[in-house]
Amino acid sequence: MSKTVDAPVILSNEPGSFARSVLAERHPALIERVRGAFPYGPGQHRALDALLTESTEGVIGPLGPGAPDRDQWAEWGRGYFGRSWFDVPFLWAESYFYRKLLEAVGYFAAGPWQGIDPFRPFKQAELHTEEAEAELTALDRLALRPVGEQAQALLYGSLWGNRADLGFSMTSGGRAAAGAESPLIADDSASLWSLLPAGGPNTVCLVADNAGRELVPDLLLVDHLLRHHHAELVTLHVKPYPYYVSDAMAADVIDGLRHLKRADGVAGVVGKRLWEWIRRGRLTVRTHAFFCAPLPYADMPEDLRQEFADATVTIMKGDLNYRRLVGDQLWPPTTPFAERTAYFPGPVAALRTLKSDVIVGLDERTEASLVAAHDQRWRTSGTHALIQARR
Numbered sequence: 339m340s341k342t343v344d345a346p347v348i349l350s351n352e353p354g355s356f357a358r359s360v361l362a363e364r365h366p367a368l369i370e371r372v373r374g375a376f377p378y379g380p381g382q383h384r385a386l387d388a389l390l391t392e393s394t395e396g397v398i399g400p401l402g403p404g405a406p407d408r409d410q411w412a413e414w415g416r417g418y419f420g421r422s423w424f425d426v427p428f429l430w431a432e433s434y435f436y437r438k439l440l441e442a443v444g445y446f447a448a449g450p451w452q453g454i455d456p457f458r459p460f461k462q463a464e465l466h467t468e469e470a471e472a473e474l475t476a477l478d479r480l481a482l483r484p485v486g487e488q489a490q491a492l493l494y495g496s497l498w499g500n501r502a503d504l505g506f507s508m509t510s511g512g513r514a515a516a517g518a519e520s521p522l523i524a525d526d527s528a529s530l531w532s533l534l535p536a537g538g539p540n541t542v543c544l545v546a547d548n549a550g551r552e553l554v555p556d557l558l559l560v561d562h563l564l565r566h567h568h569a570e571l572v573t574l575h576v577k578p579y580p581y582y583v584s585d586a587m588a589a590d591v592i593d594g595l596r597h598l599k600r601a602d603g604v605a606g607v608v609g610k611r612l613w614e615w616i617r618r619g620r621l622t623v624r625t626h627a628f629f630c631a632p633l634p635y636a637d638m639p640e641d642l643r644q645e646f647a648d649a650t651v652t653i654m655k656g657d658l659n660y661r662r663l664v665g666d667q668l669w670p671p672t673t674p675f676a677e678r679t680a681y682f683p684g685p686v687a688a689l690r691t692l693k694s695d696v697i698v699g700l701d702e703r704t705e706a707s708l709v710a711a712h713d714q715r716w717r718t719s720g721t722h723a724l725i726q727a728r729r
């Protein structure tokens with residue numbers, strides 16, 4: 339057992355740090371992309387200007403008086419207002435940035451822009467890339483392989499789908515989305531499958547991350563779990579509103595399902611079957627306000643805790659869910675995953691490509707070889723991935 343009891347919370351004020359670059363470079367770049375995505379009017383552009391200035395040079399201000407969740411954020415941000423965005427916890431600052439960006443474009447305000455997802459054009463474009471098409475065509479070949487091989491390939495597909503992240507491409511020029519896949523730095527997939535023996539009365543909660551090219555492989559995995567009775571019921575949890583650029587909401591699930599249903603070959607068959615799983619109640623899409631909270635899962639509310647407690651296993655997708663699952667802190671990398679997730683109300687697994695500094699659950703040899711071979715960029719470059727699970 340590691341002796342770790344606590345570790346520094348990640349802030350964004352360390353010069354040269356990844357967290358700092360997200361606030362100082364990615365967020366301004368994202369504001370520019372959002373400006374170009376819709377024919378926003380002068381009021382929205384002024385609000386985006388104000389957000390850019392506030393978040394890079396100013397101090398944290400409250401949400402506007404009409405915001406439905408103003409009190410909630412005032413509570414979550416107690417002690418942070420009036421301070422530099424760089425000096426408060428990175429997880430909080432990043433989450434609040436997305437909330438303020440929605441405010442700037444009028445997502446929650448009564449009027450024509452209410453409910454218009456500022457990231458939707460990017461998410462939709464993702465579905466129609468050559469790579470996305472090739473992934474669907476590959477399903478025809480995969481269907482000829484033994485079932486166990488299909489299962490493993492779909493699990494890895496869902497894992498590496500997490501690399502297709504629009505926030506990431508904001509400053510990396512999409513580099514992490516290309517190239518050969520690196521070996522996993524932790525692979526508990528055998529342990530994950532052992533939690534889901536075919537034919538058992540299993541239920542799975544899959545907490546989704548990105549839409550588009552991540553969500554489609556997630557749906558393919560879900561179909562496999564249901565079809566081969568690794569799970570009798572699956573709940574797909576998505577965000578209630580646009581978040582972290584590409585995070586999936588119910589509208590994105592519908593887009594993904596339609597996209598699959600229209601495809602040729604095996605992909606089209608799977609798309610139609612997924613509609614049927616939903617119709618029969620074997621696949622349910624759910625959301626919860628907590629998925630957009632700037633808090634670790636250790637602080638989840640009782641109703642969500644109960645949902646996870648009832649599942650045979652909860653699968654957390656992506657980097658943000660990982661940060662919230664283990665705590666957005668600089669843990670010694672060899673801190674056991676089981677120790678960091680001991681509070682979780684049931685078996686839990688993480689499928690994540692590494693896109694921020696947090697990491698636990700490495701063995702010493704892996705950590706040493708990563709540091710020697712790539713310095714610390716392996717933590718944030720999206721080239722490495724992991725599957726971690728605990729019973």
Ligand SMILES: O=P(O)(O)OC[C@H]1O[C@](O)(CO)[C@@H](O)[C@@H]1O
Nearest residue numbers: 503505506656657658659693694
């Ligand atoms: O989509 P994912 O895998 O949750 O990745 C989100 C990650 O991207 C970043 O927002 C940086 O763009 C990280 O800070 C964050 O953890």
